[in-house]
Amino acid sequence: MAADASDPARPPLPASPHAAGAHRGGRRHAGRPTMKDVAAQAGVGLKTVSRVVNGEAGVSQDTEQRVQEAITSLGFRRNDSARVLRKGTTASIGLVLEDLADPFYSPLSRAVEEVARAHGALLINGSSAEDPEREQELALALCARRVDGLVIVPASDDHRYLAPEIAAGVATVFVDRPPGRIAADLVLSDNFEGAREGVAHLVAHGHRRIGYIGDRPGIHTAEERLRGYRAAMAEAGLPVAESWVAPGRTDADRVRSDAVRMLEGGRGGEPVTAFFSGNNRVTVTLVRVLAAPERRERPVALVGFDDFELADLLSPPVTVVAQDPADLGRSAAELLFRRLDGADDEPRTVSRPTTLIVRGSGEIPPSG
Template sequence: MDHSTQGRSGEPLRRATMRDVAALSGVSIKTVSRVINGVSTVSDELRERVSKAIAQLDFQPNLAASSLRRTDGATRQIALLLEDVANPFSATLSRAVENVAREHDTLVFAGSLDEDPQRELELVRAAILHRVDGIIIVPAAPDHGYLHREIRTGTPVVFVDRPPRGLAADAVLCSNAEGAREAVLHLADHGHTEIAFLGDEHVISTVDERVQGYRAALAERGLPERPGRIALDLPDPQSAARAVAALLDADHPPTALFTAQNLVTIGAIQTLQARGLHERVAVVGFDDFPMADLMAPKVTVVAQDVMRIGTLAVQRLFERIAGDDAPPREFRVPTSLIARGSGEIPPP
């Protein structure tokens, strides 16, 4: 019998199957399965025959199918659903999750939600259909009650960056309000009394927390919150650049900017550079980003420990996968202010 996976002329190549391995090695399919899964009761002689057949046929086990036969049902796959895989925050988060997942022999499948609740539902549904062992999500939907059934039936979910709504689940967040407060206090302590806030879309919970921190710092220093000084719904550098231009063109322009997201910071700096004001208007951004320390001036930021956030989230997920049924917890990871120059520019 010809056990080769090479197709004849005009025929497509076919992957070798466990049946092919069993036929070539002269054993049962059950014995092949036991060898692949490392069952210790298989004799050395049978194991060697099966191993030679696997090598000869270049056989690759179907892990998705074999997971259905595992006693624990694990697929060794988790889903990581991010705001945008191209965002520096998301990229670092993905790296942290992958580092820990590798230690658990688990693959990570990542996708972008693009702040679209419908996209979130689609990707969660796809992850469930692929029988992932768990999900880490930076959510976009306003209500996560739809995940009740998945958690009850054994698919753990850990939220990152934003807490769940309508659902009790583990969440790993940063100290948004405190980080924003520290940023604005830093600007105030360098003499600024006219400080503007620029942030992402207002429906995002982190934006609300950072606005709270901004207002708390103004109140702490006895500074007024002037009308029009909070600009929200800035999802990209272009919209942030336009918002900064509008602030600068106002009758009483701010002397300092607190930009509450890294893409917003980039857009703000673009406008300041275009107008030659990058060394006259102070900037503190929330979230570090590549090349922030190479600009002139270097950009002062409130940095999240994204590696720590991602590591905590995936560790918590694997604890849940292993059977931890303790009540859900919220973890807060502190931020740190990195003074580089832009946040230390004094007012005129």
């Protein structure tokens, strides 16, 4: 009786609220009429109901109407689990990303959803919170639900755990960051080139001491952007003091303290006159730091990777290297459905260009 509830090992949902009451005897359990019930009510066979529900041909007007009436009167709704079990296809795809609430990822997610919808599929998504274990847990849970395909923004650098799934036919596309130790379709922004262009823009405006604050090494996009920074500096023949380079977590405190350090020229390096920021969150924190009253007399230039809302309304408006997250999502989803439609060729990598949007903060000349 209480066996199920008393087993502490089992995580999932508590027993259905109804399970306790009717023990599937006596009065018919209140929940969910089935096709069988509909068939009985309409006085037809089971399969006929199935036909009506699925709009298959070969049912007379008259019968169809009787069945429809039974359906609405009973409030029947087809059980898709059973359907999936029988058909082997779920018409749903999974999306695993870092944080659904991140303004960079939410348009990506929305774009995937739109493409899925256009293909008659539902989207199930989950946030990995940048935790490799959670990514795996989520991706495998989605596979257990037999999603037809998977779009993943990796949080881990080893995706071998997906090999059996892919072999079993789950189409898989990675986006924003490459998969680890596995070959699969991939959609990326051109992070290296974007960063190079952004930093070159600062150089072109006369800056020689440029600070880089970005995400942790180990995150592919962060590495590429840092590489772009170094390339631009090298091309301009500028030295890079190691105190100007600060990859790490992107929380406000860390970014703020590194920024202040660079502005004050601690640890041997001379003070920077411009920042190149590795992403969204960093940019916003830098804007706050630079907007502080005591900084206003010596304005510091800033170019950020990733566009963000209202960037144009700040003073100064923020120059950015923009990616198009919706475009990334759309491309990834399209790649996915291409696979689902049977494409069987080599995994391909799609690279999307970035756009430098000049607004003001990147054109401030060096001071001091």
